Amino acid sequence: MAGILPKYALLFIIFFYFNGGAAGKSLGFSRVLNPATIGLKKEKLTHFRLFWHDIVIGRNQSAVKVAAGPATNASATMFGAVSIIDDALTEGPELSSKLLGRAQGLYSSASKSEVGLFMAMNFAFMVGKYNGSTITILGRNTVFSKVREMPVIGGSGLFRFARGYAQARTQKFDNKSGNAIVEYNIFILHY
Ligand SMILES: *[C@@H]1O[C@H](CO)[C@@H](O)[C@H](O)[C@H]1NC(C)=O
Ligand SMILES: *[C@@H]1O[C@H](CO)[C@@H](O)[C@H](O)[C@H]1NC(C)=O
Ligand SMILES: *[C@@H]1O[C@H](CO)[C@@H](O)[C@H](O)[C@H]1NC(C)=O
Ligand SMILES: *[C@@H]1O[C@H](CO)[C@@H](O)[C@H](O)[C@H]1NC(C)=O
Numbered sequence: 001m002a003g004i005l006p007k008y009a010l011l012f013i014i015f016f017y018f019n020g021g022a023a024g025k026s027l028g029f030s031r032v033l034n035p036a037t038i039g040l041k042k043e044k045l046t047h048f049r050l051f052w053h054d055i056v057i058g059r060n061q062s063a064v065k066v067a068a069g070p071a072t073n074a075s076a077t078m079f080g081a082v083s084i085i086d087d088a089l090t091e092g093p094e095l096s097s098k099l100l101g102r103a104q105g106l107y108s109s110a111s112k113s114e115v116g117l118f119m120a121m122n123f124a125f126m127v128g129k130y131n132g133s134t135i136t137i138l139g140r141n142t143v144f145s146k147v148r149e150m151p152v153i154g155g156s157g158l159f160r161f162a163r164g165y166a167q168a169r170t171q172k173f174d175n176k177s178g179n180a181i182v183e184y185n186i187f188i189l190h191y
Contacts, residue, residue, distance in 0.1 A: 049184070050090065055087070083107055087104075093181055136154045143180075
């Protein structure tokens with residue numbers, strides 16, 4: 001008897017595995033999958049350090065203001081302004097250093113009491129095995145704070161199922177032009 005039970009237990013497990021388990025009833029348009037079937041193995045943590053170049057004026061302009069917000073005192077914080085960006089992401093703080101990818105998306109001024117941006121960007125990587133993969137950053141950026149933390153809410157390619165956070169630190173800010181170089185340290189859990 002004691003020898004038979006494990007055998008039945010094994011059959012039971014096999015039956016439920018191939019049926020997707022009781023909870024995994026097929027509805028036709030959905031089914032429960034083993035993560036291995038789409039190549040998901042072990043989750044890992046990757047750290048990226050790169051530099052984000054926001055050029056709002058000049059020959060290499062990469063940020064375009066598409067809405068200015070109201071011309072009142074609320075605009076001391078540029079509240080309501082929206083810019084679309086295609087900013088270079090480089091290995092070092094110089095624009096001439098190796099290009100790793102581009103930050104494409106937008107930021108808008110979403111605070112009436114300080115310069116607090118709402119950031120929505122895809123970091124599109126363009127080198128090595130990361131070429132073609134993206135991560136998506138969405139968060140709040142109070143640009144005059146020393147460190148600003150923004151969530152990484154997802155990704156594509158090598159960054160499918162990504163989650164994590166980015167920390168932004170301004171390296172250089174030209175208060176005449178508004179051009180900025182910002183260091184991004186990004187920590188991402190992905191497969
Ligand atoms: C514009 O970008 C290119 C390539 O990154 C660089 O070589 C050039 O010096 C930049 N020009 C200015 C005016 O910053
Ligand atoms: C903005 O604020 C300043 C000083 O607080 C005031 O003198 C000025 O009239 C205000 N301008 C507008 C457009 O509200
Ligand atoms: C990145 O991928 C694009 C599109 O497939 C390709 O044209 C480009 O040469 C690749 N760049 C590098 C550095 O591998
Ligand atoms: C720009 O920076 C300089 C030097 O740090 C400072 O004296 C000046 O007041 C700043 N200008 C503005 C508009 O913030």
